[in-house]
Amino acid sequence: MRYITVFIALFFSSLGLFSQDNDNPVKWSQEVKKISDTDYELILKGDIAEGWHVYSQFTSEGGSLPSEFSYKNAGENYELVGETLESETIVEYSDIFEVDETYFKETAVFTQKIKLLKPDVNQIDINFFYQVCKEVCIPVDADFSFVLDGGTAVKEEKTIDEHSKVLSSALKIDLKNKELLGSTHKGGGTSSSLWMIFGLGFLGGLIALLTPCVFPMIPLTVSFFTKHSQKKSKGIINALLYGFFIVLIYFLLSLPFHIFDSVDSQILNTIATNIWLNIAFFLIFVFFSFSFFGYYELTLPSSWANKMDAASSKIGGVIGIFFMAVTLAIVSFSCTGPILGGLLGSTVLEEGDVAMNLSAGMTGFGVALALPFALFALFPAWLNSLPKSGGWMTTVKVVLGFLELALALKFLSNADLVGNWGILKREIFLGIWVVLFVLLALYLFGIFRFPHDGPKQKLSAGRKVMGLVSAAFSIYIVLGLLGVSSLKLLSGFPPPAFYSVFETESDCPLGIDCYKDFDEGVAHAKKVNKPILLDFTGWACVNCRKMEENVWSEPDVYAILKEDYVLISLYVDDRKELPKSEQFDFKYDTGRVKHIETVGQKWGTFQTVNFNAASQPYYVLMSPNLEILNTAVQYTDSDVYREWLREGLVNFKNN
Structure with missing residues (x-):
């Protein structure tokens, strides 16, 4: 340990x-x-x-x-x-x-x-x-x-050379009305986002209940509490306490991320945009998926479970029940581990307070896992209505394996986007997804089998329905590739539309003319006398893609962006190396010196120094003379964003 x-x-x-x-x-x-x-x-x-x-x-x-x-x-x-x-x-x-x-x-x-x-x-x-x-x-x-x-x-005292002093000075800009930035507007989505992530965690917990590592333990554990207590009420209280400890254990697993976040607020963002960590996540999720396919089994050391089980028997009482809950978490790891990994991965891909998101998701997972133990303790007669363990649980694991592979591809896509490798373009990404979900449909229809599948039996209605859903989802993606549908359900997950195998007129979102250098964009804004939309974004930023595909694509919002603003998009996770003549050391007020050698490091430092912010997406409206026109905005809905853009135009005309 x-x-x-x-x-x-x-x-x-x-x-x-x-x-x-x-x-x-x-x-x-x-x-x-x-x-x-x-x-x-x-x-x-x-x-x-x-x-x-x-x-x-x-x-x-x-x-x-x-x-x-x-x-x-x-x-x-x-x-x-x-x-x-x-x-x-x-x-x-x-x-x-x-x-x-x-x-x-x-x-x-x-x-x-x-x-x-x-x-x-x-x-x-x-x-x-x-x-x-x-x-x-x-x-x-x-x-x-x-x-x-x-x-x-x-x-x-750490010092920097004259070359670095000149470039550091150029990185700092003289903003006017900077006090407006102190009231960044997020559109009120934080609490709703936490509830959504709690719901996703809860859904993950419900799925985990259907796996062979957890499902058989429900009647055994509930029976233990109800039959081994002198009073029925005592058995119910113990079962409820057992459920509470399950929730507590999964919540505690998220605490280290709060510590990391308090030490460095950019730690999880760094993880989300680090090329090699994304590749590591990709390999781990592929490894998880093949365990679900039955080629091997993931388990924590059996000695851990034995020690926890022995402690629960020896100690007894409340502490003993806690160790029973820990034992469940260890024993069920082979099924819950990959699901928790998916929860961690999808949370890291989200923007905002990632540690809080993870706590919400882990708590939701624990609540779902604990719920049946509490409910069946209160209503033990319900145990008779539980379906019997069987091959359907193997089917659940295989479905999860395909979902793990689909999620794994997102991490590989992040590495490809951040590294500008041009390997996993949008069409290739979506094409692999089509193959995955077609294979899932074929499995569900019994066309092929995996090593841990039991004897071949008649297809259940549930399997047929799931197969049809998987096939329909594949068709939906194909229609999106052909341009028939917009794939809004997947917004933020595949690479952006301009990251395509086909030649595109623009490498900017939705084909809107944009500048990827701040000084060039400001110079053009002065020339055409238009306000600036400064877009701090990232190649691996899911919410950035959601804003572009769901909000910017709205016809009236799109028209305002294209006709009335000069768009400057700065990618803070771009790992492209700056020319040697443009690399420099930046010295913070604290005395810390940071070496700037990539495009992303330059614009990330630019955002922190001038706007005291480090999250993406982060939008600022300003005049060509660097006057702030409105509060900054982050991830929000189309109505809020539309009014924000219009208010910025009014303020620009009144200046």
């Missing part, structure tokens, strides 16, 4: 998602105390954010990783006098590692005395490795410099 936690943290750290400035839950300050001409005391003080803690150098072996100091050139320029001392710590037993752990809360102070061996030494450089933890642990590898001038240490 320890190594899994550390691996996850190191993995995200390797992506550059944790830094030493305001992303870090610990703020460090330095001090040097002069004792004599050769003796000094180095003091490093950390202010730790609420809820977080940092482990001591002397925490027990076998637990979390201890803090560790490396003193550069020690023994050559200076010598250490004694060990590095620590301020007051807390000692607490860890149930996970079964050792006493020592850590700091709120404040950590480290003090080290040194004696100079060379009189001309004026700076001591150290490396400090530590873990800062909440529900997860983040490893940090930090460098500090202490200047021996008899006073406060001076931290090394």
Whole structure:
């Protein structure tokens, strides 16, 4: 468990998602105390954010990783006098590692005395490795410099060259009426989106109930609670408590993403647009799908389930019921794992507060999974109406396998779009989907079978209906490819229409003339004296595609965009490398320096610096003289967007 936690943290750290400035839950300050001409005391003080803690150098072996100091050139320029001392710590037993752990809360102070061996030494450089933890642990590898001038240490200042200063200055623009951006309008879709994601999670939980890993456990578990309790009411209460713990467990699985999001608000967006992570998701989902097809079975280590089961029997009471719920989660993983993976994947593809979305989806999944245990405990006679386990559950797994493959293709498409590879164009993507759903229809009609299918039997009415639905969906996609239908039901999922195998007049959404460079777009807007629609978008942004295909495509909205505005679309996830002459280092006000080498890094930094925003889609209306004309808008409906555009035109004409 320890190594899994550390691996996850190191993995995200390797992506550059944790830094030493305001992303870090610990703020460090330095001090040097002069004792004599050769003796000094180095003091490093950390202010730790609420809820977080940092482990001591002397925490027990076998637990979390201890803090560790490396003193550069020690023994050559200076010598250490004694060990590095620590301020007051807390000692607490860890149930996970079964050792006493020592850590700091709120404040950590480290003090080290040194004696100079060379009189001309004026700076001591150290490396400090530590873990800062909440529900997860983040490893940090930090460098500090202490200047021996008899006073406060001076931290090394990162500098950028003149070339970078010029390009950094050009990235910042002089916006007028910038205060309007403080009231970004989202169209009131956040709460409804959470309920929709909760509903999708609930649907996923209902599907999981129909799998052979979960379904047979319903009557067994309910019977256990109702028959092994002295009172019927006690059995019902225990079953309800069991259901509550199931919901709690799946909700808790989403908590690490809130921690990651609080440390770096862009972490999940980075995941969603990272080429190699999208390829990894693609491979994982393909792996999941073939497990549903019966070629192998995914299971967590059986020892986990055995330990949880033993704990539930040994402890009893409320805690014992909790461990029973954990046992269910572990035992049913082979069926629920791929479904939860799909939920995670689809949530990452959504825009907005992804951590909240994931919590809503996971809670919905847990509620659906827990519901039958509570209902059948209240009404045990209903157990007699449950259908018998059988081949229909295998059919459910195969259907899920095909759906996993369809979702996997979205991740491969993200990597293709962000990398501008031109491999998985819109027609190819949709063509593969047609093949997948035709194969699903053929399976449901009994044309071919998978290894874990039982003896061939007469097709049930349910299988026939599902086969017809799959065939109809394939026809719907074909009609969309032929231009007969608009495929609005799939908006945001396939690549955009302009990402086509056929030559298109424009690589802009809906064929609207657009500029993909801010300065070029502003120059054209000045020339034609039209207001600007600044569109911060992304190749892998699902809600961006939904806005373009469902809102921008509305005839009156389309007319306004095409005739009355100059569209500037900036892709913040474009991994295309900038020419060497346009690459530079950008220095934030915090002192952090970021190297800008891709088109997406440039426009992502441009959005953050000038608009204090980092989400997509993000729309801004401005005049050619950079006057903000209206509040910024994100994902919303066509009515709100239409009025927003019209209000911007009125404000432009009145300026």
